Amino acid sequence: MRLRRERGAGWRIAVGDRQTMTMALWLRDASGMSPDLDPEIPPLDPPVEVDKRLAALAGPRATAQWTGLWLGLWEGRLEDWFALKTFGPPGFELLVRSPELKKLVEAGFLEAARWSADFRLMASRGSGAPTSASREPAAVVRQLESELGRQAREFELDITVLPVAGRMFWPLADGGLAVSGNLLRDASAFRALLYDVLAPVV
Known part of the structure; x- marks a missing residue:
């Protein structure tokens, strides 16, 4: 938007904003991931509490796969419109080769989308x-x-x-x-x- x-x-x-980036950051923070990024990206503001259900899915492989997704977005290899179209339901096609991350995204997609939408609403009203x-x-x-x-x-x-x-x-x-x-x-x-x-x- x-x-x-x-x-x-x-x-x-x-x-x-780029909605897929915002959602990816929400999933990172809500699952308690600590990916090694260069440059380092701070936590969301307002902060997001860790969800134990998502944290259980955020193992090393999911974290590595999240890092790959983030770098694709950050470096411009993944256009936001394409990523957004294939990132979520029904098929989560973007994540077919990232099975651990796919499980995490499936579990947290609705909450991530809701948080992103709330940010956009605040932004459009001038408060975000x-x-x-x-x-x-x-x-x-x-x-x-x-x-x-x-x-x-x-x-x-x-x-x-x-x-x-x-x-x-x-x-x-x-x-x-x-x-x-x-x-x-x-x-x-x-x-x-x-x-x-x-x-x-x-």
Whole structure:
């Protein structure tokens, strides 16, 4: 879901979430997994309690398979629309070669989907990832255009919002940017980050 989409003459910036990523993080936290990730991704905010039923399914193989799924999403090898279509019922086709993770996802899918939907609802109402902050990209582009004395060059930037703890950001392999919801809520910090990211491309 895109929380905000800004366009100008030849440029486009979209701010939103990736539902499969949010659900995968919920499954990680609710099952008590501790995957070895680089970069490390903080726990969800608000935090999720460990579900003993899911924890019983979160053995080393399930954790390794979850890590593979996450890397596919993180590195852009799995498009969110495709992952979302094949991640869940009825067939959980995306997980056919990950049997241990498939059992975990089958057990927690409804709760993960509900948590993700609640986050999206808060975001759309401005409490989960405020639309006021997501308007910052266009303002920064206008500022840079004014400083440079010309229109921005052609570019596209996708900003993925992760509902995780801390004020964090990460560059993505596809040229996009991931930010924590807490950083997005901090308008001054988000604007400063955008200035640094957009200055070389505008």
